Each structure stands twice: as C-alpha cells, then as structure tokens.
Amino acid sequence: MCSIEEPILVKEQAPLSAGKKCIKCKIAKATILIRYSTYCKSCFQHVFVGKFRKNLEKSRVIHSAPDEKAMVALSGGPSSRCLLQLLRDYCEPLPHEISKKSTFNEIKICHVDESVAIFDEQEKEKENSTLCKVESIAKKYNYEFIGLRLEDIFSPEYTSSGLYDNSLLDAVSTLTSKEELLWHFKMCLLMQMARKKGCTRLFMGDCSTRLSIKIISLTSKGRGFSLPLETSGECNLFKAEKHYEFNFLLCQNNKIVNLDSIDVIILRPMKDMLSKEIGIYNQFTGLVDDIVITPTLTSMMSVASSIERLTEDFIVGLEKDYPSTVSTIARTGAKLTPSNLINLEQSCAVCMMPYKEGIKNWQNRITVHMKQPPLAPPSPFTSPSQNSISMDYNNSSCQCASNDTLCYACLVNMRDIKKVVEFPPYVADAILQKIQKATNATIAISPTANRLKYKFFATTNFNNKSLKTDYVGIPDTISNLRPIKYYIPENASPEDTEWRLHRERIDQFNHQFWTSNNELFIVEKQEYENQLKLKTGKKPTSAEISIFYKDFLDKAYDRQMAYNQQWWKENIRMLLPGGKAAIRNFRIWMPKRSRTRISFFEKNASS
Amino acid sequence: MPRLCVVCKEERASVKRPKTGEQLCRNCFYHVFEIEVHCTITDNKLFKSGDRVAIAASGGKVLAHIMKTLNDRYNYGLDLFLLSVDEGITGYRDDSLETVKRNQQQYNLPLKIVSYGELYGWTMDEIVKEVGLKNNCTFCGVFRRQALDRGAVMLNTDHIVTGHNADDIAETVLMNILRGDIARLERCTEICTTGDGRIRRSKPFKYAYEKEIVMYAYFKKLDYFSTECVYSPNSYRGHARTFLKDLEAIRPSAIIGEAFQIKQEVKLPTQGVCSRCGYMSSNELCKACVLLEGLNRGLPRLGIGKTNRLRKIHGEMPENTATMLHFSQLQIDGENGKSESDEGKKRR
Numbered sequence: 027m028c029s030i031e032e033p034i035l036v037k038e039q040a041p042l043s044a045g046k047k048c049i050k051c052k053i054a055k056a057t058i059l060i061r062y063s064t065y066c067k068s069c070f071q072h073v074f075v076g077k078f079r080k081n082l083e084k085s086r087v088i089h090s091a092p093d094e095k096a097m098v099a100l101s102g103g104p105s106s107r108c109l110l111q112l113l114r115d116y117c118e119p120l121p122h123e124i125s126k127k128s129t130f131n132e133i134k135i136c137h138v139d140e141s142v143a144i145f146d147e148q149e150k151e152k153e154n155s156t157l158c159k160v161e162s163i164a165k166k167y168n169y170e171f172i173g174l175r176l177e178d179i180f181s182p183e184y185t186s187s188g189l190y191d192n193s194l195l196d197a198v199s200t201l202t203s204k205e206e207l208l209w210h211f212k213m214c215l216l217m218q219m220a221r222k223k224g225c226t227r228l229f230m231g232d233c234s235t236r237l238s239i240k241i242i243s244l245t246s247k248g249r250g251f252s253l254p255l256e257t258s259g260e261c262n263l264f265k266a267e268k269h270y271e272f273n274f275l276l277c278q279n280n281k282i283v284n285l286d287s288i289d290v291i292i293l294r295p296m297k298d299m300l301s302k303e304i305g306i307y308n309q310f311t312g313l314v315d316d317i318v319i320t321p322t323l324t325s326m327m328s329v330a331s332s333i334e335r336l337t338e339d340f341i342v343g344l345e346k347d348y349p350s351t352v353s354t355i356a357r358t359g360a361k362l363t364p365s366n367l368i369n370l371e372q373s374c375a376v377c378m379m380p381y382k383e384g385i386k387n388w389q390n391r392i393t394v395h396m397k398q399p400p401l402a403p404p405s406p407f408t409s410p411s412q413n414s415i416s417m418d419y420n421n422s423s424c425q426c427a428s429n430d431t432l433c434y435a436c437l438v439n440m441r442d443i444k445k446v447v448e449f450p451p452y453v454a455d456a457i458l459q460k461i462q463k464a465t466n467a468t469i470a471i472s473p474t475a476n477r478l479k480y481k482f483f484a485t486t487n488f489n490n491k492s493l494k495t496d497y498v499g500i501p502d503t504i505s506n507l508r509p510i511k512y513y514i515p516e517n518a519s520p521e522d523t524e525w526r527l528h529r530e531r532i533d534q535f536n537h538q539f540w541t542s543n544n545e546l547f548i549v550e551k552q553e554y555e556n557q558l559k560l561k562t563g564k565k566p567t568s569a570e571i572s573i574f575y576k577d578f579l580d581k582a583y584d585r586q587m588a589y590n591q592q593w594w595k596e597n598i599r600m601l602l603p604g605g606k607a608a609i610r611n612f613r614i615w616m617p618k619r620s621r622t623r624i625s626f627f628e629k630n631a632s633s
Numbered sequence: 634m635p636r637l638c639v640v641c642k643e644e645r646a647s648v649k650r651p652k653t654g655e656q657l658c659r660n661c662f663y664h665v666f667e668i669e670v671h672c673t674i675t676d677n678k679l680f681k682s683g684d685r686v687a688i689a690a691s692g693g694k695v696l697a698h699i700m701k702t703l704n705d706r707y708n709y710g711l712d713l714f715l716l717s718v719d720e721g722i723t724g725y726r727d728d729s730l731e732t733v734k735r736n737q738q739q740y741n742l743p744l745k746i747v748s749y750g751e752l753y754g755w756t757m758d759e760i761v762k763e764v765g766l767k768n769n770c771t772f773c774g775v776f777r778r779q780a781l782d783r784g785a786v787m788l789n790t791d792h793i794v795t796g797h798n799a800d801d802i803a804e805t806v807l808m809n810i811l812r813g814d815i816a817r818l819e820r821c822t823e824i825c826t827t828g829d830g831r832i833r834r835s836k837p838f839k840y841a842y843e844k845e846i847v848m849y850a851y852f853k854k855l856d857y858f859s860t861e862c863v864y865s866p867n868s869y870r871g872h873a874r875t876f877l878k879d880l881e882a883i884r885p886s887a888i889i890g891e892a893f894q895i896k897q898e899v900k901l902p903t904q905g906v907c908s909r910c911g912y913m914s915s916n917e918l919c920k921a922c923v924l925l926e927g928l929n930r931g932l933p934r935l936g937i938g939k940t941n942r943l944r945k946i947h948g949e950m951p952e953n954t955a956t957m958l959h960f961s962q963l964q965i966d967g968e969n970g971k972s973e974s975d976e977g978k979k980r981r
Contacts, residue, residue: 340876358813
C-alpha cells in the first residue's frame with residue numbers, strides 16, 4: 027500500500043498570478059506576486075525603490091541635518107547589500123535628477139566579522155573570514171570601508187590573539203545566550219565605530235521578515251521592555267549625555283576625544299520590505315551574485331537549537347500558510363511604544379538597553395527557593411543561586427550584585443555562564459559608572475593602565491560563601507597571577523579564618539608587587555623600542571631587546587631583593603597560623619575517626 | 634547517591650521543578666508552589682478581607698484547592714464559591730462537571746453552574762451545527778466570558794478568580810502579537826482586570842507553570858482535566874501553542890519572560906456598556922449580543938468580519954428576536970445566596 031514510489035497526491039493549485047495583469051500599470055503581464063498583489067517587472071522595481079525613498083524621507087532626521095555623516099552596517103547578506111545599493115542611488119542621483127540633492131555629507135561602510143565566534147581554531151582560515159569578501163563588495167563604491175572583527179570588542183590590544191573572545195563564548199552553555207551576547211557585542215562595536223568616525227546616522231538592513239522574527243524572539247527572551255527600541259524604524263536611544271559606556275575611549279592614545287557628544291540614530295529603511303521582495307530585487311539588479319553568505323551559530327543545526335532559530339522557522343512557516351503574518355507582526359511592533367516604567371537613564375551594562383528596576387525582587391517573589399517566605403519587596407533578599415559580579419579594578423576589587431546593573435534578559439543569559447569569564451571592557455566600564463553614580467565616589471582612572479585592567483567577571487557562584495572549594499581564576503592580565511577565592515567552611519574556626527585572611531593578604535601583596543613591576547616593564551620596554559626605532563628605523567631585534575632585559579633586571583635588583591626578603595618572611599610567618607589551623611582541624615577530625623573505628627569494632631564483635 | 638531536596642536538605646528529592654530545574658522533595662514542592670501563589674496574591678493585593686470570591690473552576694481542581702488552603706492558612710477572610718460554565722459540548726464538559734459536583738461536597742463550597750443553553754438558548758453543539766467547525770471558538774470564548782460574569786452576579790460576588798497560568802498568558806501574548814491586537818496585548822498581561830468596577834477578575838496562577846500545576850494535581854491526587862476541546866484542533870492558536878512548547882524546551886524561563894513584559898500603547902478604544910444587555914463593551918453592542926443575534930436570525934457570519942455588510946443586506950434586528958436578559962435584571966440567586974452566606978457565617 028504505502029510504497030515509496032507511490033506518488034504524493036497534492037492538489038495542483040493554479041498560481042495566483044497566472045494570467046493576471048500588473049495592478050500598477052494594468053497593461054503588462056504580471057510576473058511577480060507579493061502577498062496578494064501582482065506586479066510586472068518594471069513596476070515592481072519602481073514600487074520597491076519608492077518604498078525605500080518614502081521610508082527614508084518620512085523620518086525627520088534625514089532632513090534635519092543635511093551635512094551629517096552616515097554609516098551603513100553591511101553584513102554582506104541580501105538585505106544590507108540591497109540597502110547599500112539603494113542608499114547610493116538615493117544619495118548620488120543621476121545627472122537628470124539633479125534636483126534631488128545629496129543628503130549625506132559622507133557615507134562609510136562598516137562590517138563586523140564574526141567568524142572567530144563561529145569556527146574552530148583549525149577552520150579559522152582565510153576562506154571563512156567574511157572580512158575580505160565584504161571588503162571586495164565595498165570597493166565597488168567609493169566610500170570608506172571599516173572592517174572590524176568581533177574580537178576587537180576586547181580593545182585593540184587583543185585583536186591578534188582573539189583568545190579572550192572565545193573563552194567567553196565557550197563558557198556560555200546555550201546557543202540562545204551565545205547568540206544574544208554576540209549580537210550585543212556587534213551592536214556595541216558598530217555604535218562605537220560610528221561614534222569614533224563621527225557618524226550620526228547608522229543604517230541597518232533589517233527587513234520586515236527579520237524584524238517580525240526579532241519581535242517574537244525578543245518577546246520570548248523577556249525583552250518586551252526594550253523591544254520597541256530595538257525594532258523601530260528610527261531609534262534615537264543612543265543619545266549623547268547618557269552614553270558613558272564609551273568613556274573608556276577617552277583616554278585612548280592619551281588623546282582626549284569627547285565621543286559622548288555624538289548622538290547616533292539608528293535607521294532601518296528596509297523595515298517595510300519582505301525578504302522575498304529583496305530577493306527579487308537583487309535578482310533583477312544583478313546584486314545577487316554579490317552577496318556574502320555569512321554562516322551563523324545555528325547554521326546546520328536543528329530547528330530547536332536556539333530561540334532565534336526556532337522563531338525564524340515558526341514565522342517563515344506561518345508566512346507560507348498565512349501570507350499576512352509578517353506584515354501584521356511588523357505593524358504591531360511598530361505601534362508599540364516604550365512603557366512609562368522604563369527609566370531611560372538606566373541602561374543594562376551588557377545590552378545597553380534601558381530596563382526596569384527591582385527585577386530580582388520580583389523574581390524572588392514568584393520563584394521561591396527557601397523554606398521561609400521571602401521578605402516583602404523593599405527589603406534586600408539574597409537567594410543562594412544569585413549571580414554576583416566581581417570587578418577587579420586598579421587593585422581595588424569591588425563586588426556588586428548583578429541585579430543592579432543588568433536587565434532581566436541579560437540576567438537570564440548569565441545563568442548559562444558556568445565559569446568565571448572575562449567580559450569586554452565596555453561592560454566593566456558601564457558597571458563602574460553605575461557604582462560611581464550610586465556611591466558618588468570617583469575612582470581614579472590612570473590613563474596608561476585602564477584599558478588593560480578592566481575586568482568583569484560573571485559567574486553563578488562567585489560569593490566565597492557559596493563556593494565548595496578553593497576557586498582559582500584565570501591569570502590576571504598584568505600580574506600574570508591567578509586569583510584565588512578561598513573556600514569558607516560553614517563552621518570555620520577562628521584559626522581557620524585567621525589562616526585564610528593571612529593567605530589572602532599575601533596574595534594581595536604578591537599581586538600588587540607584580541602588577542607595579544610589570545606595568546613598569548611594559549612602559550619602559552615601549553620607550554626603549556621607540557628610541558631604537560628612531561635611531562635605526564627598524565623593528566628592534568631580539569638581541570637588541572635582550573640588552574634592555576638585562577638593564578631592566580639590573581635596575582630592579584634592589585626592588586626585587588626587597589620583595590624576595592619580604593616574601594621569605596611572610597612564608598615563615600605563615601607557618602604559625604597554618605600550623606594552628608592544621609592542629610585544630612586534626613583535633614576535630616581525630617575524635618570522629620576514633621568514633622567510626624569503635625563502631626567498626628562493635629560491628630565486628632557483633633558479627 | 635540519591636539527591637537531597639535543595640530546600641529542606643533532608644528528604645530525598647523526588648520532583649524536578651520545571652520552572653528552575655531544582656530538585657525538590659514532595660513536601661517542599663507543595664510548600665514552594667503554595668507560597669508562590671500566596672506571594673502573587675499578597676503582592677498584587679488581589680483581595681480584601683470579607684470579599685465574596687467566585688472560583689471559576691472549569692474542571693481543574695487545583696485552583697479551588699489552593700484557594701481554599703491559602704484562605705484557611707493565611708486568613709484572607711474570603712467567602713469562596715465555585716462557579717462553572719456548561720458550554721454544552723458532549724464529551725468535553727460533562728465529565729469535568731461531574732467532578733466539579735463531587736468537589737463541591739469535598740471542599741464544602743457552594744457551587745453554581747451556568748449553562749449556555751440557559752443563558753443564550755444555544756448550546757455549543759447546536760452552535761457548531763449552525764456555524765461549522767471554523768470560527769466556533771469565537772462564539773465559545775465570547776459567550777463564556779459573559780457567562781462567568783453573569784454567574785458571578787447571580788452569586789452576588791464581586792470577584793472572579795480564574796486558573797489562567799503563565800503558559801496561557803504567554804500564549805495569549807503571542808497570539809495578540811500575531812493578530813496585531815494592540816489593545817488586548819496591553820490588557821492581557823495584567824493580573825487583575827476590572828470590568829466597569831463591577832466584577833474584578835484575577836489570575837493568581839499568573840506566575841505558575843502549567844507543568845507545575847499538573848504535577849501538583851498529580852501528587853495531591855486532585856483531578857486535573859486537560860482534555861483538549863473536541864472542536865479546537867486546527868486553530869491558529871494551535872500553531873502558537875506548539876511554538877511555545879518548543880520554546881519551553883529550549884529555555885524554560887521563556888514562559889515567565891513573556892508574561893513579564895509590559896507595553897504601552899498610544900491609542901486605546903474606550904470601554905463602554907452594551908446598549909442591549911448592559912455588559913461592558915468597546916462598541917455599541919457587545920460581541921455576545923451581536924453573535925447571538927446572528928445565531929437567532931440564522932446569519933452566523935454576523936460578528937465575524939462581515940457584520941456591516943450583512944446588516945446592510947438584511948437590515949436591523951427585528952423586534953421579536955430573542956435576546957439576553959439585561960444585566961441589571963439578573964436575579965441574584967436569593968435563596969441560594971442567602972443560604973450560602975448563612976453557611977459562611979456558620980463556618981466562621
């Protein structure tokens with residue numbers, strides 16, 4: 027009965043466009059079906075370009091300032107590729123359309139290469155990097171091209187290694203959170219670059235299909251709050267005053283650039299186009315051969331690998347049966363406005379979006395972990411699984427609860443991070459700003475070291491109290507020492523505590539010494555190299571540098587010796603509290619052991 | 634090694650909580666679940682002492698059980714009533730109504746059953762025969778909403794609690810986005826809705842997962858009815874439901890996350906009162922009246938997209954068409970209500 031050869035019987039449906047005329051010119055035969063309307067080729071192109079122009083001109087920001095610089099975010103995909111072409115046509119009109127004057131002073135193209143996050147170390151060959159492919163597209167336009175890599179988020183020093191980025195993303199256990207983080211980093215890079223280059227408008231190529239997927243998936247991730255900001259056609263959330271996240275660029279190269287004075291407005295002029303329309307347009311204009319297909323984290327994965335992917339599947343599937351789905355969702359999204367409860371002054375350290383305060387309290391009320399009912403909202407309440415963030419900043423480490431700095435959705439993401447990981451500097455910077463604001467205290471920023479020293483750890487169990495054993499972190503970027511968080515037993519004796527505090531003090535001492543020593547080393551080495559460069563004009567060879575090493579060590583002899591002596595002394599001093607603690611623990615342990623022995627003998631005797 | 638419960642750290646864990654993935658023992662699970670509902674109730678100040686509250690118990694017993702337990706334990710001081718709606722769907726509702734009746738004796742709560750047949754003169758089975766399998770959910774939904782309110786008025790209560798859980802709310806949010814219904818999108822996440830200051834509706838299970846409710850019912854040996862309505866399989870909602878289940882599989886917190894969002898809208902229709910039956914409505918006539926008119930006149934499409942055109946063709950409603958009783962004329966079940974309040978006094 028059911029053999030494979032049996033033909034599948036499907037009622038053949040007459041194509042909707044068959045034999046119909048174009049609804050626009052009503053003369054030519056229709057060849058294209060968009061939702062329920064039929065078009066001929068030339069009318070379709072006309073309508074498509076018209077839509078784009080209308081979208082651009084509708085927004086006041088286009089007219090308000092004619093001499094603005096704009097940046098186009100180009101992923102290389104169909105939508106952003108099309109956007110670039112349309113924008114060029116719009117800004118550089120043909121000679122006979124001279125009345126339409128150019129709107130933007132300058133257009134720049136920016137691309138962020140994510141390949142580092144997607145491919146393994148071995149695969150990370152040239153062919154997987156999208157940067158050069160996109161650059162070849164951008165070369166066809168005489169606009170400035172800026173190529174960024176995702177690892178740039180860890181400030182320029184780390185560009186070559188790319189190591190830090192992977193260690194962070196590897197620590198994220200679910201694809202959903204990973205995708206989210208990647209997206210935030212990408213947005214941050216784009217914003218940062220736009221500011222740096224003085225661009226006040228950032229064009230994104232989100233089409234309506236993409237936007238409706240985003241609306242649903244963001245809702246599912248608990249981002250209903252910032253959804254209107256993330257999907258609207260025109261978003262001027264990134265206002266000048268509040269953008270302290272980018273302060274860390276201030277001190278870069280010791281040059282003071284006040285980047286905060288630049289407003290960046292995100293524009294999405296493709297928001298009314300379906301991905302189908304874009305595909306057809308690209309086909310007609312020959313752009314289709316010029317597209318870079320960027321693999322994503324969920325490429326070649328199952329549908330249920332991440333929320334984003336599942337939503338995509340859901341929407342595309344629905345669109346097939348109910349062709350108005352996408353536009354309905356997109357229009358619904360466009361009607362949403364941010365809630366009054368949102369405090370626009372506050373923004374999440376990771377995703378840079380505003381959020382509602384008091385989330386942790388709310389969560390504790392609706393999800394109870396304890397035997398006792400939690401306290402009423404205003405009083406602080408900590409649950410055992412609470413995240414905490416610890417920051418190591420200029421040797422003064424400060425801890426702050428993550429609920430003060432992150433939004434609900436990012437808190438949920440943090441749950442998927444199981445290790446101590448380092449976040450990009452911009453996150454630490456935002457948190458620092460918040461602490462400063464809250465405490466009204468200013469923490470001095472030294473211009474030379476600040477970029478290296480930002481650190482932001484997120485972990486599910488960072489409180490000493492919740493550790494089960496001693497906890498060793500990743501090496502410090504400057505001192506090269508691994509930080510240790512000691513385990514505090516519940517019934518710690520005074521000897522134990524003394525012993526632990528002593529060890530912590532010594533760790534701190536070591537850390538301080540090596541930090542200052544290495545800082546000095548870095549600075550002097552840089553100076554030495556610069557001098558040599560001036561003299562010889564070449565990069566110093568290793569032989570030449572070894573002279574410097576010798577010099578440095580000679581100069582540092584006294585300092586080093588003093589340190590060593592101190593270290594020896596401390597080592598001997600440590601014997602006393604260590605011994606005390608050991609003896610005490612032995613005493614506690616002893617009777618227990620003898621007790622078990624007796625029972626063992628008793629057992630023997632009885633048997 | 635058997636795992637210990639993460640809350641009491643004494644008993645062996647026997648439940649893995651869907652909400653958090655924590656492993657709990659049975660007693661702690663009950664405790665935690667009840668406390669969460671209690672928190673939801675107290676935080677949102679759902680009740681005042683002395684309120685007469687109708688429990689909309691379709692078939693699931695959990696809501697009635699929890700409300701009764703919490704009322705006794707934390708002294709809310711509420712007079713509780715059971716309220717059930719009989720849609721008249723054979724094979725779906727009759728079983729659950731039986732258990733509701735059994736339950737009435739078990740919890741010693743007064744019960745009121747309002748049926749579609751009584752209120753509107755049409756049972757769902759008859760409506761489906763008339764309308765067909767498409768759009769019948771519109772009728773059922775609209776009628777049930779009003780039936781509950783009418784039942785509540787008859788019981789002389791001022792508050793209805795419904796068993797909507799986080800999954801239901803998430804589903805509704807999703808549906809409203811898919812449909813583009815902004816006004817509802819804003820309203821549907823509210824924990825307590827007030828219709829005209831008359832009868833308040835609230836959802837104490839707003840933050841409880843459907844799975845947990847089912848588990849609670851299972852362990853406590855309460856009857857839980859999750860029979861899918863026989864008329865519902867291929868609705869648009871079904872798609873949303875499957876999507877949501879997939880989401881939950883990827884990340885359990887997605888459900889709560891959805892329920893959490895709040896949005897604000899620019900323009901909202903003002904709510905008025907239906908001119909025919911006195912029920913709250915955004916239009917001149919409430920949906921139930923329009924639908925009922927359509928049924929009685931043999932124009933089932935009235936109220937489903939083609940109202941105006943049909944009205945043009947067939948003219949206004951003739952005088953002799955049967956309509957519902959006006960809201961203000963609803964009789965409070967005098968006898969019933971009295972004996973119940975007496976009972977309430979006795980209990981205290």
